[in-house]
Amino acid sequence: QKEVEQNSGPLSVPEGAIASLNCTYSDRVSQSFFWYRQYSGKSPELIMSIYSNGDKEDGRFTAQLNKASQYVSLLIRDSQPSDSATYLCAVNMRYGQNFVFGPGTRLSVLP
Amino acid sequence: DTEVTQTPKHLVMGMTNKKSLKCEQHMGHRAMYWYKQKAKKPPELMFVYSYEKLSINESVPSRFSPECPNSSLLNLHLHALQPEDSALYLCASSQEARDGYEQYFGPGTRLTVT
DSSP states (O other): OOSEEEOOOOEEEETTSOEEEEEEESOTTOOEEEEEEEOTTSOOEEEEEEOSSEEEEETTEEEEEETTTTEEEEEESSOOGGGOEEEEEEEEEETTTEEEEOOOEEEEEEO | OOOEEEEOSEEEEOTTOEEEEEEEEOSOOSEEEEEEEOTTSOOEEEEEEETTEEEEEOSOOTTEEEEEEETTEEEEEEESOOGGGOEEEEEEEEEEOSSSEEEEEOOOEEEEEO
16 A cells, blocks of 8 residues: 555646645654645645644645545645646655655646 | 755766765755655655764665765765666755654756666
């Protein structure tokens, strides 16, 4: 069983719509959860971190965490073509040193 | 400031060459990482240094040799690589934020082994 799983994608949404990206993890003692955006040919960029159950909003991005269900999501409101990228979910498994990545979901926002 | 720098940006090397990748951060982060990323795959952890000591080696072949000369620098020495080692090599560092650790990546080195 994979430790971190994400929507297989690709996910296509029209410009202005809400994009919803999902991630599940297997280790119940995971403490920290992250969303990275990676444009083609570039390195991952940290866009959201979340540590406690509930919602965390930052501009057009909202991260949601449910530790009981071992589920974390990222909502992108008013999606723009510039949001087209691969979104990586990462989970911090052990004492701050080991970050495990999901396979990523490719998002395409269509003009 | 969350900047991690890496040099070179691109590297082409033969299978008999010896080369080094360099990474630097001046954010006071005490953990530094090397990842390997192949196309359309997530980053794959190779090594973790914590307080300048190697804390995680994910069973990486010995042709990859990490070095942490000080708390700001991380090197990856390459020797006798294979064409399948061609990939994007990412350096990262992490710091403890209020509620947990956050990890930041450098721009990467695109390595081609011929």
